[in-house]
Amino acid sequence: MSRPVLPRSLAATPRLDRWVRFDDNLAVTVWSGKVEIGQGIATAIAQIAADELDVDIRRVSVVAGDTTQSPDEGYTSGSQSIESGGMAMRQACAEVRALFVAEAARRFEVSAAELRVRDGSIRVAGTDLSTSYWELAPQVDLARDASGAAQPKAAALHTVAGSSVQRRDLPAKLTGGAYVHDMSLPRMVHGRVLRPPSGGARLEALDTGTIRAMPGVVAVVLNGSFVGICAEREEQAVAALKAARAAASWRERGSLPQSTEVRDFLPAMRAERTVVGRIGDLPVAGAARRVAASYSKPYLAHASIGPSCALARTQDGHLTVWSHTQGPHHLRSQIARALALSPADVDVVHADGAGCYGHNGADDVALDAALLARACGRPVLMQWTREDELASSPYGSAMLVDISASLDGDGQVIGWAHEIWSYPHSSRPGSGEGVDLLAAWDIDPPFAPSKPKDVPLPHGGATRNAVPAYDFPAQEIACNLVRESPLRVSALRSLGAYANVFAIESFIDELAAAANEDPVAFRLKHLRDPRARAVIESAAKAAAWTQGRKGDGTRGRGIGFARYKDISAWCAVIAEVAVGAKLEVKRVIAAVDAGEAINPDALVNQVEGGIIQAISWTLKEQVLWDSTRVSARSWDSYPILRFDEVPEIEVTIVSRPDSPPLGVGECAAGPTAAALANALYDAMGVRVRDLPLTPERIARAME
Amino acid sequence: MTSAGMDADVTVRTLRVNGVDREVTAAPDTPLVYILRNDLGLKGTRFGCGEGQCGACTVILDGRAVPSCDLPLWSAEGHEITTVEGIGSEGGLHPVQQAFIDVQAAQCGYCCDGIVMAAVALLDRVPDPTDEAIVAALERHLCRCGAHTRILRAIRAAAVAMAKSAAP
Known part of the structure; x- marks a missing residue:
């Protein structure tokens, strides 16, 4: 018999007592490495554990992302929390349950099949004989490795997983303090950092004496080009930061591209070309015609509503940092390196932050806090400013995608070439050989960042979703990776999938229009995958899509589809728009197949959020700059979607309770972008291939 | 100092x-x-x-x-x-807070308390606001997670609940 395969995180941390504990007060503690970042994972993990253990969910507490006790599950990213963290928890709980049932069977001298578990009590069916997890806990040693032998419940037996349990963290968040920003420790001071005005800028001069003399200032930490301030009161830290900004002089590189248009600067840079996918041979023989188009996507900001924040404390030589990081264990080792400490002398404890859509400033501000806490010897609540958040967090990478297709006499695609230009899409701290935290590059001596690299397929960074889901008989997918980006880049929700799907699904629409075919019918003609077909058909049905109906000059509709990463959730999005002075989105209909839905309402919520954020990116967002500095520094210079611009949204789940659950946080981004561009085309006959779809770009395309 | x-x-x-x-x-x-x-x-x-x-x-x-x-x-x-x-508090929620929970009108929740306050001020002044009035009351509010449609739904639900409890 072959050895059963454990879920990845459970294989990495196989000891069962690292995952589950039965507490004295009839409670259960489970430890997860997947952290709450606004996606509801803490609730979903509790649902999975409650179901597999057969205990009331109210008994279950989840401790996540605490390096003193939680398993290391890497980063909470890539829509992997359910797929990877959830499935590890499910298996761990199944193993624990099996051990307890076996112990009860021994005690009562019955077979395991005769035992029933209900809310933690274990009863011999049809008798009064019973015990419980808590009663047996002293006898059952969980300090043992998962074997992989226990079988999680069949999907049909799930009662908690699969139901729309309410988020457990919301009552606190809706009534008061609940975030790392709200934490407080005795003798705590408030921290601010004077960030360099542009990437790589070096501090030339700063008279720290006048800043130190300001009211309430406890310390001005000057280390190379790193300038930090600690003050008794928050407004005093703010005032000192303002004074420091006015007093500091910097030597800046002034080397940003002259144009902010992606197609002007990106393909002109030195790139390494790799073919990442090939089927058959291009160019194909017998093509009646060949068509090509080029699409682009600008740098995008995370733009969370709450600027990044961390709390740090040094006590008896031990540093503790409370952080809204996505990767507490990675952050611990990175901070330890930056401060020349042993990782054993550092702990990172996850605390909730504002919405996280990828690698934002969370890790950077944690090192800021640690540097200040070490320098001033008191706990420091380190808060980034709005400007820091928009101008100093990493951006989602700019991309350019060229697609060409060969068509046969019937308009069927027989050859397809997809060529990407992109900067890398991930520079997460701990994923490379360097120290990838902002302050580490400014202190003296500075640490080197990791050599820029991209995420390889199957997940992909620039290449994420570059392989079309359609059954094109010959295709070549290539990526021209430009390692050195003018602006700092890292993972932003869906990485390259947003641009690749926008390009593929726009181009498919162009081909359908050229062949005078309906966009839905044209897609289905090239698509065998039944789950792909089902989401497209389901969205079309929900939107009452009528074949062949055309836009009327101002109103139109468009569709976009993708299977996220080619291995995760299927999503089809249909948008209805009206075009006047600007592109207005009236209604969006989406259908999603994410396998087993652990929490259907939370799943729908994630998809709705993904759609709205993607509408914002697609209609409005673009990081701009002058020759030296980025201009995204406030909500004026980086506007996002507002309440009066948000459409009606309907999300349908294509239910597959027997299929493994798939993450949905990112699946809607690319399909939404394409649906909007395609709806614009349907409305007005105008094809805009460079994002965002601003009134200026639409007007230019009409010329 | x-x-x-x-x-x-x-x-x-x-x-x-x-x-x-x-x-x-x-x-x-x-x-x-x-x-x-x-x-x-x-x-x-x-x-x-x-x-x-x-x-x-x-x-x-x-x-x-x-x-x-x-x-x-x-x-x-x-x-x-x-x-x-x-x-309101966790033990005694205001109808607007309750509606946000009933509708699950949040993802990260960071923007929500400010929006709840805007909604409470609106409903105190206009107990039965139109959709346009709700959107207008949120003119100065941003949400990044994309909870907008649920937030609007929650405020409408709160208006209904408050009207019911105010009825003689």
């Missing part, structure tokens, strides 16, 4: 917050958001931008929803200030 870290023009002021007079000692131009959060421990008023552009720090001042990040301490004196802690 004094040992308490205060400068010379620090004054003692009395603020009326959530129906209670609270004495605070700070520079008179201190933005109200820091007084509420750090001196009075009312952390549901959140810092988002410091420029009155995102609505995360919204409180109700004499019945009007206003951002507290660009409101100096001196100008808040003599007014009735309500924060999210003043309208």
Whole structure:
């Protein structure tokens, strides 16, 4: 018999007592490495554990992302929390349950099949004989490795997983303090950092004496080009930061591209070309015609509503940092390196932050806090400013995608070439050989960042979703990776999938229009995958899509589809728009197949959020700059979607309770972008291939 | 600098917050958001931008929803200030808070308390607002997670619930 395969995180941390504990007060503690970042994972993990253990969910507490006790599950990213963290928890709980049932069977001298578990009590069916997890806990040693032998419940037996349990963290968040920003420790001071005005800028001069003399200032930490301030009161830290900004002089590189248009600067840079996918041979023989188009996507900001924040404390030589990081264990080792400490002398404890859509400033501000806490010897609540958040967090990478297709006499695609230009899409701290935290590059001596690299397929960074889901008989997918980006880049929700799907699904629409075919019918003609077909058909049905109906000059509709990463959730999005002075989105209909839905309402919520954020990116967002500095520094210079611009949204789940659950946080981004561009085309006959779809770009395309 | 870290023009002021007079000692131009959060421990008023552009720090001042990040301490004196802690608690939620939970009108939740305050101010003034009036009341509020449609639904649901409980 072959050895059963454990879920990845459970294989990495196989000891069962690292995952589950039965507490004295009839409670259960489970430890997860997947952290709450606004996606509801803490609730979903509790649902999975409650179901597999057969205990009331109210008994279950989840401790996540605490390096003193939680398993290391890497980063909470890539829509992997359910797929990877959830499935590890499910298996761990199944193993624990099996051990307890076996112990009860021994005690009562019955077979395991005769035992029933209900809310933690274990009863011999049809008798009064019973015990419980808590009663047996002293006898059952969980300090043992998962074997992989226990079988999680069949999907049909799930009662908690699969139901729309309410988020457990919301009552606190809706009534008061609940975030790392709200934490407080005795003798705590408030921290601010004077960030360099542009990437790589070096501090030339700063008279720290006048800043130190300001009211309430406890310390001005000057280390190379790193300038930090600690003050008794928050407004005093703010005032000192303002004074420091006015007093500091910097030597800046002034080397940003002259144009902010992606197609002007990106393909002109030195790139390494790799073919990442090939089927058959291009160019194909017998093509009646060949068509090509080029699409682009600008740098995008995370733009969370709450600027990044961390709390740090040094006590008896031990540093503790409370952080809204996505990767507490990675952050611990990175901070330890930056401060020349042993990782054993550092702990990172996850605390909730504002919405996280990828690698934002969370890790950077944690090192800021640690540097200040070490320098001033008191706990420091380190808060980034709005400007820091928009101008100093990493951006989602700019991309350019060229697609060409060969068509046969019937308009069927027989050859397809997809060529990407992109900067890398991930520079997460701990994923490379360097120290990838902002302050580490400014202190003296500075640490080197990791050599820029991209995420390889199957997940992909620039290449994420570059392989079309359609059954094109010959295709070549290539990526021209430009390692050195003018602006700092890292993972932003869906990485390259947003641009690749926008390009593929726009181009498919162009081909359908050229062949005078309906966009839905044209897609289905090239698509065998039944789950792909089902989401497209389901969205079309929900939107009452009528074949062949055309836009009327101002109103139109468009569709976009993708299977996220080619291995995760299927999503089809249909948008209805009206075009006047600007592109207005009236209604969006989406259908999603994410396998087993652990929490259907939370799943729908994630998809709705993904759609709205993607509408914002697609209609409005673009990081701009002058020759030296980025201009995204406030909500004026980086506007996002507002309440009066948000459409009606309907999300349908294509239910597959027997299929493994798939993450949905990112699946809607690319399909939404394409649906909007395609709806614009349907409305007005105008094809805009460079994002965002601003009134200026639409007007230019009409010329 | 004094040992308490205060400068010379620090004054003692009395603020009326959530129906209670609270004495605070700070520079008179201190933005109200820091007084509420750090001196009075009312952390549901959140810092988002410091420029009155995102609505995360919204409180109700004499019945009007206003951002507290660009409101100096001196100008808040003599007014009735309500924060999210003043309208309800986990054990006794305000109908607007309850509706946000019923509808699950949040993802990260960071923008929500400011929006809840804007909604409470609106519903106190206009018990049965049109959809346009709700959107207009949220003009100064930003949400990044994309909970907008649920937030609008929650506010409509709260209006209905409040009308029901107010009925004789």
